[in-house]
Amino acid sequence: MSSAHPPSPTENVATAPVVDACASCSVYRAANLKKLGVAMEDWDFVVALAGNPNTGKSTVFNALTGLRQHTGNWPGKTVARAEGGYAYGDHRFKLVDLPGTYSLLSTSLDEQIARDFILFGQPDVTVIVADATRLERNLNLVLQILEITDRAVVCLNLMDEARRHGITVDDRQLARDLGVPVVPASARFGRGLPELLQAINEVATGQVVCRPQRLETVPAAIRPALTAVVGELEAAYPNLPNPRWVALRLLSGDESMVDALRGGQLGTLHSLATTESNKE
Amino acid sequence: MPPSPSQPASQSDQILAAAKQWRQQIPGDLHEHVVEAIYGQAARIAERSVSSPSQAARPTFDRSLDHILTSKLWGFPIMILLFAVMFWITITGANIPSAWLSWLLIDQGHSWLRGIFQSVGSPEWLTGFVVDGMYLATAWVVSVMLPPMAIFFPLFTLLEDFGYLPRVAFNLDRLFKVSGGHGKQAMTTMMGFGCNAAGVVATRIIDSPRERLLAIITNNFALCNGRWPTQFLIATVFLGSLVPAVLAGLVAAAAVTSVAMLGVLLTFLVSWGLSRTLLKGEVSTFSLELPPYRPPRFWQTLYTSLIDRTLFVLWRAVVFALPAGAVIWLVANVYVGGESLAEHFIRVADPLGLFIGLNGVILLAYVIAIPANEIVIPTVLMLTVMTTGLQDVGAGTGVMFELQSGDAVGQLLTAGGWTTLTAVNLMLFSLLHNPCSTTIYTIYRETGSAKWTMVSTLLPLALGFVVCALTAWGWRLLSVAPG
Amino acid sequence: MNHALPVVASLIAMAVVFWPRYGLWARWQLAQELARRIRREDALKHLIKSEANGRVATLNSLAGALQISAANAASLLEELEERELVTFEDGRPLLRPAGRAMALHVVRAHRLWESYLAEQTGVPELEWHPRAEEREHLLTPEEADALAARLGHPTRDPHGDVIPPPHGDLEGDPGQSLNTAAPQTPVLITHIEDEPDTVYRQLVALGLRPGMRAFVIEKTPSRVRFWVDGNEQILAPILAQNVFVRPLPEFRTEDLVEEEFLSGLKPQARTRVIGLSPACRGQERRRLLDLGFVPGTVVEVEMISPAGDPTAYRVRGTIVALRREQANLIRVSSKEASDR
Structure with a gap:
């Protein structure tokens, strides 16, 4: 490895295949x-x-x-x-x-x-x-x-x-x-x-798979509401990559999110990592 | 595995119902809880990975520079000095390339192009329409507009990239706050002195909707560089001649400065009025970030400001100048009932023009020279020759021209019935009339609203009529009384 | 030929007056109809509000609220009964389901419109209520729902009143009034009654808003002296009874007194943010939050404009200039204020 190689992203991430x-x-x-x-x-x-x-x-x-x-x-x-x-x-x-x-x-x-x-x-x-x-x-x-x-x-x-x-x-x-x-x-x-x-x-290209850090502590005031809506979302859309974000937006009444839910676009959102592995 | 196309409607309704129900149970503002949590986590992560010196995190250079540039003692003098130098460089620096471009495009290019048209046997009306009309108007706009912009905009951009301009906004905000505006309006006004269209584009830096509209609507009160030549010419010929020759230059300069200052004053007054009436209900959020100073990269700045600002504005101006040139030639050369269209218009508009201390020629010139203020004077001269029927001046019907000496201009215009009042009011009207079509189009693009475009167009025009009429009324009162 | 002109002229005049929908007569009738509807809706609103606040609406209270004569109020109630919106029990007017739904919609539309004016426009605070009084009669239920969606389904209006959900019920009881609050006990202002208008204007002029923290210092029959968000205020009891509060058991009065506003910070001083004042609303509030003015953030006064305003603050590594009015919306700890 040359010194100019970027730092390996994270330790818990699958490392890229060895390149020459x-x-x-x-x-x-x-x-x-x-x-x-x-x-x-x-x-x-x-x-x-x-x-x-x-x-x-x-x-x-x-x-x-x-x-x-x-x-x-x-x-x-x-x-x-x-x-x-x-x-x-x-x-x-x-x-x-x-x-x-x-x-x-x-x-x-x-x-x-x-x-x-x-x-x-x-x-x-x-x-x-x-x-x-x-x-x-x-x-x-x-x-x-x-x-x-x-x-x-x-x-x-x-x-x-x-x-x-x-x-x-x-x-x-x-x-x-x-x-x-x-x-x-x-x-x-x-x-x-x-x-x-x-x-x-x-x-x-999927050589590196990210495991992004998501908000670790949900504020107590919104935890019950968030948990409930996330539960509903996960039951309906098991493939949704970011149910917590979607729940947050629904709770704050984001219209484009409500429209996406009604119009069924939400169902087409799914983890890209999943599709990649499915292609292979 | 393809995802299932659409969940049953009942399912999404169920989720929405849940969201709605739970929403009522959240104490306080959801957004606030989330932002607080995120910032908390951001602080924890940053603490683990960032180590800054135990001393103040800002380098002492930035801090001391800020303390000088925004100090009570030095803040304003430095600002005034910097901008004075910038305008001086622009005005003196632009003279040479302007003269050169004018020689190339107008003196040489025009007759050369005429020659070509004639040699291929083009009929006279086509030559007139294309060469005398479209080409000449465009050449005029380019030669007057390009050099100052090519100097002014890079200088401005250098200051911007360095990070000085946000400090100017910081220093001047108090002034604009009184009139309901944003400190950054100082920047867009300054930009407007270069070109109003560019000034309107620059209002993008104002992120509060109401203050941005104010800056757009009042930008036209900044005397743009297309109008400076008109001001100087008329001030020198008519006002300078009222005093001994030694003082002529001084008086002319003072007159032009007064007009520019009147524009600044009106910027504040109109902002004040609008923010309390038409714009009362618009949202206003002030925030001004003072970014760290960064050494600007000279060549890159030069390049991008030429491409993004100068050529962008120039291109729009050219697009509008072409058809306008054609119209100018047509109104002078299309005859109805033995008189050209221009003469018809001038005859009808003359009473109104005289009432507000101008004349029909000036009104027509402002109507057909809407694409660019640069061609107002050439159009006025051409129309005056046409209406007075003078034979030995000018370049032919419908052909705009300029005269080398100020005295010649004075004689021609006096023959056209001009008085000192006409000159004063022309200077005022040149400040207070509708923006050029390039600017109007830009305002429409930036606001996306026909309403605000109309307001920005008609408000200065209405003000112009009122101010000119009042001046004319006062003038007549004063000149009759002592006599 | 001589007769043609007068005939044409009178025909035109007739058309101007009697043209369907656009003629003067039609317009006048529409305006009359609207005025009658507004009066009916105002009456229904009075009934539902009285009910929610546990009061009994009477002919006189209605006449007083709508500022009409008792005879007019009586005929108005008759009209409402004919339309099956109201019924009478022991001579007292009671809402029937149709009337209740209509009244609820009007209240909902009013409070939504006030929220809209507060959150998404720059309309001054004193105009929210009068503008909403007009708009409440013009919004259809569908428009009200669309507005609610656009506002992110707010639950309370800017005065602290609950916005009733569609087909819900009107919640009463905004809490106890400041008059009855015990001295030296921290309270939260929950509601500023916006009627009558003259009282409301005085309260707004004093800067009182829902969400502010306060405690009564001293109470006499002629005045209520109290601390609110860093200032001492004095109100006549008749004004104080229009300010509604709820106790804040988790705070002591000392905690409240320790707060001051960012604008009071001396040059070069540094302190910690406690929170944003409730008077800071809509986009402005979001912007300040996004810039990092959240509880716990350390702020420092960096420099002051040579014109005296704005002041540049250093917050989370960035220098942000705020005007004095904005700095007045940010609560900071006075205990932790220190020089650099």
Whole structure:
């Protein structure tokens, strides 16, 4: 293994099949990247890009797709949903840049777009860009997304700034706690992107299976209600990958969730990991 | 194993009923319980993996910079100085490429294109329609609009990427709060001085619905760079000539500055009025995050601001300038009952124009030059030549032109019946009229609402009529009384 | 020919007046019908509210509530009886099932609309009630349900009243009034009665809202002096009886006094968030929560704008500027406040 190999995501995660040493080194992988801009006709995997405002999400998007979306030092710059593509190895990826939000629980349009895409769009991988200098705040969104999807990669961006501020982040510990791959990066300078590409590829192809950390302590005030609705949901939809999130949204009266339940779309949501293994 | 297509309706109803029933039993707000739990967990995870220095987590550089840039003593002077320098660079820097583009596209390109059309035997009406109308209007817009934008926007973007602009919003928020707006409106207004369409797009940084609408509607009160040349020309020719030559430049500059300041004042007044009337019911949530400073990457910024802002706006302007050029040529060259359409319009509009201290020519110019303020003066000159019937100036019916010397402009316009009042009111009307069509279209795209587009379009226009009429009334009162 | 003009003119005039649906006459009739319906619904609302609060509705109470004469109130009740909405028992009006359903819908629509105005618009607080008074008669039950769904099925309106579920029942008993609360005992304000309007306006002007914590300091026949969310207030008993409270057994008065607001924090000071004030609603509340102003969070005053407002706070590693009014909505611990 070369030193540039990304840290192994978590210990309780099935490790990737042994790849030959050169194919895993970042130089080789970077050469494999083909930026496709918006010229995407067909793709093998859909990758959603989520994150807090002002974390360099657009920079990551631009670096991977070769597009030049403006990235200002303003919170919340990406307003509409942007799409682009890249090819990596033998696969073509469609990258969808979601609006930058602090949370996914509110009624604002931005959050609804992001929430509905991650849930109903069922991206093969959701990349969550987090600001290493303000990790605690960013984990709010990360943990919410991990409630929805079990296929995620955390891109710990702005590592250069963290270093400048004297902050160190133990990405291995973080990966263990979150249960998904964590890739430290400085997207502005292109650092960490080869590792990010590889992590996305591994999660998309199922070489790495995530075991995301879900909320460990449910507040006592909502526990009975949540348990009851989750019970109902699990009885009706045994394959639902995220019954607790769905129950939470139903309890807060989220209309798109109610519609999905009534219209039967909820039945089509199922763990992607299950379909992968079923295909084989 | 494919999932079963749809669960029986009764099952989903049962789940919904359960959710509804349990919802009533939750004490307090569900959202709040969840956010609290998530933040609790986030804090625990962060504690395990993040180690920050025991000292203040923010580096002293950021902190001391913040304390200077937002200090009571230095905050405002630094801000004013920075923006003054930025505008100075824009105005002086744009002169040379503007003159060069004007020479290339208008002086050379126009006659060259005419030559080509004539050599292939194109009929005169087609040449006029395409070359004198469509091409010339577009060339005019490009040569006046492109250079200042190509300088202003990258400078602005550099400050933005560095993280300074949120501090400006922080410093100025108090001012905007009084009028019901958001501190970030300072940024979008500033952007509006470059170009209103770009200023309207920039309002995206304001995430509170009411404050964003305010910023959109009032953006037109920022005198955009398409209107500065009109202001300078008229101020120099008419107001500068009222005083000794030594003071002429000073008086003209003071007059233009007053008009720009009036625009800023109206931004506050109109914001204040709107937030208490039309926009009363809109949601307002203030929050302003001050991001850490980041060294901007010069070339990347230059590239993206050129692509995203300058060319984006320029493209929209060109799209609107083409048909407008055609219309300008047509109204001057299509005759009905022995008179061109333009002359018909001017005759009908003249009484109204004179009543508000303008004239029919100016009103027509503002109607047909709606795509871009840059072509108002050339259109006015062309129409004045047409209505006065002067033979030795101009470039032909329906062909916009500019005169090299200010005196020549003055003589021409005085022959067209212009007085000092006309000049003053033109300056006011240039500030207070409907936004250019590029901006109107952009407002529609940004708000998605015909109602707010109408308000943003008609409100400044109505204000313009009122202000001009009042000025004319006051002027007549004062000039009659002493005489 | 001479006669044509007057004939045409009178025809046009007739059309303007008598045109079906759009003519003046038709419109006037519609407006009359609406006014009559509003009066009926207001009467039903009075009956159901009296019932829920354990009072007996009478001809006089109805006349008083609707501000009409006793004779008009009597004919109104007759009309309600004819329509089989109300029946009489011992001369007292009682709601029949159809009347109860109608009354319940009106109350539901009213409280939903108030919630909507509070959560999703910027309409000032004092206008919620009057606007809802009009809108309650215009919403159909289906529209009310759709509105409830859009609001995430709220259970209480901004005044702390329970929003009755469709086909449910109206809950009465908003608790005891502040007048009767024991001194030095922490209580939670559960409800601010929004009628009569003059009293309600005074209470709102004092900043009193459901969800605030309070305790009575001293009570005399002429006034009630009490502590509420960091301030001392004095109310005449007649005003205090429109403020409803429930006891907070888990708190001591000392716990309450230790709270102050973020706006009171000195430059460079640091403290811990206790919670958001109930006056902070809708999108604004969500935004502050998402920014990390949740109980337990440490906040620090970072810098103050040269204009004096807003102030930038450091919260969970980020610098966020808040205006003074917003900082007034965030409760922090005064005990734990310390300089950096």
